[in-house]
Amino acid sequence: MLVEQVRSLHSYKAISTRRCSKYGWENTATAVVDAQNSGFPDKSFSHVTLNFAMHIIPDPQAVLRDTMRIPKPGGTLAFSVWHKDSQGWGPDLRSCFKALPFDAPMPDRVPMKFQIRSLPHIIPVYTAEDYLESYAMMKSWMVYTYWSEESKEKARGMLDGHILKHLREKYNGQGWDLSSTIVLATCQKPL
Template sequence: MADTKAQSELHQRYNEGSQSLDDPEVQHMIKQADEMMGKPARMLIAQAGLGPPTTTSFNLLDLGCGTGLVASCVLEVVPPSVMSESKVLCTDVNARFVDILMQRAQRDKWINVDAAVGDAQNSGLPEHSFSHVTINFAMHIIPDPAAVLRDALRILKPGGVLAFSVPHIDNGHDGGWIPDLRSALEALPFQTPFPDPMPVALHGKSQWVQPEGIKAELANHGLIDVKVETIEMIHSVANAKSFLASFAMMIKWVIETYWTVEQKQQYGDEFNKLLVEHLQSKHGGKSWDLKSTAILVTARTPE
C-alpha cells in the first residue's frame, strides 16, 4: 500500500528552501547529494556505458534529476569533444531543483546540458529520441514506477540503455540514518510513532526495491541484457551536529509524517536538541559510519 502522507510530506520538504545557487543551504544540499549518492551515480553511469573512454555521442535523458548529480558525473568522465556532439536533458517535477540545476549549468559552463520541469511517468517526449535514460534514486518515490518504465521504453531508441538506482528494501530496518533516529526516538521521555521497517518504496510496490522483483518487472516489459547489482555504501558522520545538518530534512519529514499535531506542538521544537544529545552519548562524541545498500540496474531495449 502506498504511504500517501509520506509521499506528500516528502514532496513538500523538497519544495522548501532557497533556489539561489549562492545560498549556503543550496550549496550544502548539492554537496550532500554527491557525498551520499555520488558513488552509485558514477557506477551507474559506467555500467550504462558512459564511463571512460566514451568516444561515441549520445542523447541522455535524466529523469528525477534533482539538482544535477547525474549530469555533473557524466561531465566528469565524458570528454568535451564528445559532449559537444551529445545532449543531456534533465527533468524533474520539482521546479526548484530544475532552476538550481540550470544555474549550475550556466555557472560551470556545462556543455549541451538542458533541464525542464517534467513528469517521469508521462514525459511527452518524442518516441525513440534518446540513447540512454537514467533515474538515480527516484523509482522508489515516483508514484507509478511501471508508468516510468513504459514511458522510458517508448522514448528510448532500439538498443537504448535504461539505467536506474534504488535503495534496497533492507534499508528500512537498519540502513543509513534510520537506526540513529530510531534510537533517539526510543530514548525520548514520550512515545512517538516510527514504522519498523520504515517504508523504502513509498508507492507501496516493494518489488521495485528488491533485486529479484526488479528483474521480473524488466523482463515482463521486454527489456534485455538486464544487470542488477547490489552495492554497499558508507557515509561517514563527523559528529552529532553533522548528523543533524545532513539529515535535517529527513528528520522533519518523519516528524511531519508520523507525529500527531499535539506531539509536534509539544515536543517538535526541542527534538533536534535531544537528538544531538542522544547521539553524542551514543557515539561517545566520536565519528561513525552509516551503512546502507543500493541496487544498480541497467538493461537495453531490443534492437
C-alpha cells in the first residue's frame, strides 16, 4: 500500500508539472508536501494554491496556518474545494465501483467541510484514460478509505482496466462533461 501511495504522489507532481507547462506558467515549481506543515520557509512565495484538497485534509486549520505563513507580504493565497452538493467525478467512479464483482463501497455523500463562494464548473473529459489520470487521487482515496482489505486485494492489478472498460462502455467511447460546483476562496496577505 505504501508503494502505491508513493507512486501516486509522484504521479500528482507529474500532473502538476505538465499543467505548468501546458498553461505557460513561467518561474513555477511544483512540490508534493504535507499541506498541514509544508516545511517551506516563511514569506517565500508570491502565490500559494491548494486545489481540491482542503475537504479531505484531517486538520484544515493547520493548513490555513501554514499557508498564511509562507506567502510574501502582498502575496496571494487561493484554494478550491468541491461544493458539498457537487456531483463531478463521483457518479462515474460510483458506477465503476458498483460494476465490480465484489464489495467496493463508496459513501453516498463525499465529506465536504467548506462553503465560502460557489461557482458552477464544467470539466470536459476527453477519454476514459483522461478521467482515470485526472481522478486517480479520488479513486485511491475511496479505495483506501472505504474498501476492506479483501476488496483491495481483489482489485489489485485489475481496477484501472475495469474503470477504463466501464467508462468506455458507459459513454460509447466518447468524451463527456462533468458538471460540478466548486468553492473558491482567495485572499491577499497584508503588506
